[in-house]
Amino acid sequence: MKKLKWFTVFASTLLVLSACSDEETANETSEAEDTHIVVASQTPPMTDVVEIVADVIEEPYTVELMEVSDNIQYNEAVFNDEADASFAQHKPFMEQFNNENDADLVAMEEIYNAIVGFYSPVYSSIDEVKAGDEVAIPSDPTNEARALIILDSEGLITLEDGVDFEATVDDITENPKNLKFTHVDLLNLSASYEDGIPLVFNYPTYIEPLGLTPEDAVLLEDDSDNTFAIQVVAREGQADSEKIKALNEAFTSQEVYDFLDDLKDKAHLEPTFEGDE
Incomplete structure (x- = not known):
């Protein structure tokens, strides 16, 4: 009887130790995941x-x-x-996604502004545009508006x-x-240029x-x-987390600024934050 009781206590102790070990492992995994961005x-x-x-992000954080x-x-x-998080868009485009998907994305740090414009395989000056010319503009609402505002300003x-x-x-x-307007997916606008459409809206990244x-x-x-500056975007519930704060700091580091500053003449982009130096 005493042996059975001792065995029961021993088995219970093993279960408790095992549970503690599992909990520690789970906590370690959770902490590792919380520092991986x-x-x-x-x-x-x-x-x-x-x-x-x-x-450049500070330890213990890692970025993939x-x-x-x-x-x-x-x-x-x-x-x-x-x-x-994402790093691929301007705030108006993000807001469009939120409206269409009942989403909760928030735009945070502005990093750089890519200067967009119209390109022509036919003309060397905007003054040469002829009556009835076809104009390729983005099919998504925010970039369509952006393109039309440029034409309006001219x-x-x-x-x-x-x-x-x-x-x-x-x-x-x-x-x-x-002018005759053709809506084209943003990623296909370069093909419109190659097809000879006289006036084509595009980003430096896609026309390069x-x-x-x-x-x-x-x-x-x-x-x-800087209405259309490219920004870091995260979910509303994560925006104030320590990992996202660390991410924003890394995005506004001197190293990122120097990289963008070196590109600005070639790519017509401007960093929208100041470096540390």
Whole structure:
């Protein structure tokens, strides 16, 4: 009887020790996961910046680049908790995703502003645009508005008074050259240029594979307010976490600033934060 009692106590002790060990292992795993930060991004120089961030972030944090292939995946990855943050978009584009998906993404640090514009395989000056020319603009609402605002500022079209970053072609009140607008997915705009469409909106990142830089654009944007600056984005519930704070600090490091500053003449981008030096 005493042996049975002793065995029961011994077995109970083993169970308690095992449970404690399992709990410690789980805590260690949880802590490791909480210091590992996955950042979704898409193309250079954004992916390059993420890799620099991975090199400079303070311990114990580590950064992993999740490279995606389109303009939907990075937001879905963050919203579905497959990534902790993204670095691929400006705030108006993020707000569009939130509105369409009842999402809770928040934009945080502004890192750089890529100067977009219109390119032409036909003309060397915007003044050469002819009546009835086709114009390729992005199919997503925020970049469509951005493109139309640039054309409005140049006087090629006139937008209805009061429209802002929700402008569409339906808001055009004057179109003296009777320009024909074609909506194209942002990633396919370079193909529109290759197809000979006379006027094509594009980003420096996407037009570069064609051997073009903003120096070749016939019309560039003036976004002095940095409305379309590329920003770090996370979920609302994670934005104030220690890991995201550490991530933001790494994104605004001197190393990132120097990298962007070296690129600004070639890629027509401007860092939107000041370096440490």
